[in-house]
Amino acid sequence: MTELSARDIAGYIDHTLLAANASREQITAICDEAKKYEFKSVCVNPVWTSTVARELEGTNVLTCTVIGFPLGASATATKVFETTQAVADGANEIDMVIDIAAALRGDRDALVNEIFAIAQAAHEGGAILKVIIETCLLTEDAKVLACEAAKASGADFVKTSTGFSTGGATVEDVALMRRTVGAEMGVKASGGVRSLETARAMIEAGATRLGSSSGVAILEGEQSGSSY
Numbered sequence: 001m002t003e004l005s006a007r008d009i010a011g012y013i014d015h016t017l018l019a020a021n022a023s024r025e026q027i028t029a030i031c032d033e034a035k036k037y038e039f040k041s042v043c044v045n046p047v048w049t050s051t052v053a054r055e056l057e058g059t060n061v062l063t064c065t066v067i068g069f070p071l072g073a074s075a076t077a078t079k080v081f082e083t084t085q086a087v088a089d090g091a092n093e094i095d096m097v098i099d100i101a102a103a104l105r106g107d108r109d110a111l112v113n114e115i116f117a118i119a120q121a122a123h124e125g126g127a128i129l130k131v132i133i134e135t136c137l138l139t140e141d142a143k144v145l146a147c148e149a150a151k152a153s154g155a156d157f158v159k160t161s162t163g164f165s166t167g168g169a170t171v172e173d174v175a176l177m178r179r180t181v182g183a184e185m186g187v188k189a190s191g192g193v194r195s196l197e198t199a200r201a202m203i204e205a206g207a208t209r210l211g212s213s214s215g216v217a218i219l220e221g222e223q224s225g226s227s228y
Contacts, residue, residue: 189207
């Protein structure tokens with residue numbers, strides 16, 4: 001594989017700010033950075049979705065938001081409502097957290113039913129769905145089950161992590177997820193992608209999207225001290 005340049009990698013990055021105390025000025029600033037560096041999207045909490053959509057209007061940068069975040073323990077109907085509202089507010093992409101307990105107990109039907117309902121709500125609004133499986137909390141069998149359920153449910157991506165639990169993306173998990181879903185789905189590595197070297201390693205392992213609050217540092221060839 002030819003080594004990707006920093007500019008190539010910009011198109012993989014969901015420029016992310018999910019801190020509970022994020023200010024309007026910080027949200028506006030990351031939108032400005034995303035436009036400058038031509039990141040793929042800006043990913044924020046739902047309260048900021050309409051703000052980001054306005055800031056990015058007329059650009060190629062997408063608006064992304066999170067659903068059932070960060071625990072995934074909301075009722076399915078709540079996640080569906082959140083998704084419908086997010087799309088109405090201008091979201092092009094939805095990153096939702098699965099029912100982690102269902103994955104751990106091996107309940108494929110519960111996973112499929114939930115993910116399908118959310119995928120339907122996203123797709124009806126013209127958005128895509130990324131399914132966060134929170135790899136750090138799952139066994140290998142549960143990781144595979146969650147990825148298979150996401151694929152069966154019509155989701156567009158599987159995603160490693162929220163970045164708010166006990167660990168983030170690893171090369172090994174990205175490779176496992178890619179093997180499980182095949183070539184047709186996207187795989188998003190998030191949590192701990194803070195350098196150009198790590199970004200390249202995740203892409204080499206099979207990631208087609210990177211979630212990071214360190215996008216600028218990555219493209220500038222620096223090592224970020226961010227926790228996401």
